[in-house]
Amino acid sequence: MSRLSVKKTYKLYIGGAFPRSESGRTYEAEGHNVARASRKDARDAVRAARAAFPGWAGATAYNRGQVLYRLAEMMEARAADLEAACTGRAEVDAAIDRTVWYAGWTDKLSQVLGGSNPVAGPYFDFTVPEPTGVVAILAPAEPPLLGLVSRVLPALAGGNVVVAVASEAHPVAAVELAEAVATSDFPAGVVNLLTGSADELAPWLAAHMDVNAIDLTGVEGSTAELERAATENVKRVVRSSADAQSPYEIEAFLEHKTVWHPIGV
């Protein structure tokens, strides 16, 4: 007689923990009951992210790079699980390699995106890029893993904290990724992953006054409503593609600070 397996419960990932939705709801996707996040879960996730921001933004770029590399290590270790949650090994390999790629950017951004400015006067003038803060991300549906990873990593590499909503049709990859994140030395709250209805959650995140940027890559159809909602606190609105890979994807979530100081005896 074959052995009965212990089935996994698919929960949300908020503040470093795996809670069920406060609404108690689930929905069936990819053969499992998956937590259906509510606006209150989204609210809690933003709060957790905000609390985690100073620590993550204040960590050295080297440290952030090492954490992202560790995520790649953990993804590699879970490759089989990840494979079952997406289109296959090729997609997993691409997602892992893209994670490694972004891990290598954290300590190079200011060298490519910043620099000193030769102002016409006795002043030392320089510009440094800084993370914008809490970034809400609506993940693309395809590819299930690579699309999510491609949007989450640029924000993290830049020192931002993230609240990402997985695609409604493919939530399992997000939960697997959350488990990899949870074992990667990320401080709690830096990455938050919600499963459920993006249509239901997106307006709340777009209108949230404590979210600094919103990535609408995963939204199908018109984004006009969401963009209007985002204007209330002048959110940075980003739209990219599921397979983009470039330091300018990171820059979309960065601010630039310019500093002046006199030069004199």
Add this chain to the structure above:
Amino acid sequence: MAQVEKRGANLPATFEWEYAPAPEARDIVQLQERYGLFIGGQEVEPRSGEWFGSVSPSTEETLFEVAQAGEEDVALAVEAARDAFRNGWSELAASERSKYLFRIARIIQERSRELAVAESLDGGKPIRESRDVDIPLAAAHFFYYAGWADKLEYAFPGRNPQPLGVAAQIIPWNFPLLMLSWKIAPALACGNTVVLKPAETTPLSAMIFADICRQAELPPGVVNLVTGDGTTGGYLVQNEGIDKLAFTGSTEVGKLIMRELAGRDVRATMELGGKAANIVFDDAALDQAVEGIVNGIYFNQGHVCCAGSRLLVQESIYEPLLEKLKRRLTTLRVGDPLDKNTDVGAINSKAQLEKIRELVASGEEEGAEIFQPECRLPERGYWFVPTLFTNVAQSYRIAQEEIFGPVLSVLTFRTPEEAVEKANNTPYGLSAGVWTEKGSRILWMVERLRAGVVWANTYNRFDPTSPFGGYKESGFGREGGRHGLAPYLRFDE
């Protein structure tokens, strides 16, 4: 009205407190009796048939033997590097190259204690430094450059960066594994293969690094290590198969190498000697400036090319600063490099000790006033007490020549202009230090100091992201940062 009384001599009886020895365990390093050359991914016997012993400078015991690579050995190494370059390394996807380097970085972290002990045993530096500075920075260097391997087009947009081919690299004995990582990491990240010669007196961490390459499954021939003395270095420089020569060492040897390379199609970078001025203004945070001065010249026994070996003190603060500095010297602990409480370790070799002694003697002869704290030195081994000279004239040898030992020459200045003049008045130009709480003055000094690295309110700080290198006779080319990639690349014009 409160009086500030003088209570003078009535201090209670003193508390004698000797720190018990706190040795780091040695046995984490499994020493081989002999280490062959690392060529084409294998440990091989030298065709020259020659070996020599590596001596621990703190105990004078011979720890193991290494090969003395001859001309043929060097040629084989260069050939192996060329083969590896042609047959795979340069065609390998850059992201794959990157992952090899990340592996190496992680393994260095995993084996960090072993490497730190090996470094202190072999070279004489305190375990606290090898453990907390050398090894972590070496790992960080690989980690940083690993990330550049597949991003070169962003470092040099529109220039189509390509590797040079085979990089020959010769490194010194003062930071063995760190210097190795400063050389190998960027070279490999840019798609080159390497033949590296560790310093004669400090091959051990390089030999362990060979094993790390094996663990990382680095393709054979990408990294080749040839041990030996100056003659091995000479064979490497003369070999016609190299595309690049990177050297860190004395200015004297650097000039010899450059003469040898003249007229040949070999790219070069030189990181040579220094005689840095550490400049303290009267508004500096004094106690912290003292730490910076001490760190500047006694860190790593002064075996540092960018050491702050000339202290330029503003006259208005001379007395209090010197008093604090001399007092601070008396709390430096000189001794067994493997003891966790040691601040200043052993001088790297007998030869170096002789050089230091000779220059210190010249200082006394020329009329400088010497200060040395009382220090109980171990019986065996090569040691030199941290030393300070006052009453130094700019013309004295101790103010002109690089001593490469724990010896500080103290001079004074009155105004910022004078400080700059004196600081720049040397053929060297590697580094400088500025201590003042006034930001605008820091930037003013920075603008005028002819040095490749300026430290303000700190000293001897290194980071893989931060370009390092000299002006004038301290060399050319930069290591670290985005700038550290260019020396290992060629570009379309």
Add this chain to the structure above:
Amino acid sequence: MAQAPALVGGFELPSGPRLPRIGFVDAVALEERAATLAKRSIKRESKVQALELAVRMMDLTTLEGQDTPGKVAALCSKAMRPDPVDLTVPSVAAVCVYPSLVATAKERLAGSDVKVASVATAFPSGQSPTEIKVAETRAVVELGADEVDMVIDRGAFLSGRYAKVFDEIVRVKEACAGAHLKVILETGELGTYDNVRRASLIAIAAGADFIKTSTGKVTPAATLPVTLCMMEVVRDVHAETGHIVGIKPAGGIRASKQAIQYLVTLYETLGPEWMTPDLFRFGASSLLNDVLMQLRKEKTGRYQSGDYFTID
């Protein structure tokens, strides 16, 4: 914009000859120096020496609204005989309590070498009229306190009224009438090491016998860098005037390892002469048991359990 403060006659300007200049403290370098000192590895006999000294340097403290005579009596017993089993463990330096418990402590400690220290001056906030703070000081001295731990007026300090801070300390010192005065700077509220240095110098000029980091009621309390900063002030004062002042880090020191780090820092900054309870104290409560456990571990070779040591 406030008026420049009028200085009491006789308070020499910090740039004058009798007090070290206030100067600056570089935070990054200071913290690095403290971190390096904290790496010292103190083992075996040198560790036992340090731990025994730490016990002798302790001001065993209870400063709670809920303190009762019973609680203080028990603390005093612990102070006199810290280790129930090992009688070679010395008694602590002092017990530190609120004014209303001074009489209890005095009675309980009679005949022992353990001193009674009392807080005063509207501890912990110091936000009270000077007259009341001076009167409180007189009262605790009359009740028999050997030592007074006062707080500086941080409100005055942070608004630049240094003369007021200074005057108050002078008056409290007078009211001490020979009792030993510790001046608490509350470093956790001062914001910068430059301010800690300035406050230290003001306190010393005004007559402090000891400068103390914290009340223990604010986080951060004592830290190694802040204590190092204060040690450097004490060193400068001694070098320039010969005057000798003690130092007391208080609050947040719970582990033996930390206590040893403080002692190393003291030893390497001020030297062997300061390694005495006359010039250095730890303001602590739970530290004592950790030190006792470490001492017993050094003596028996076994890691210890809290079950074998009294809580008070």
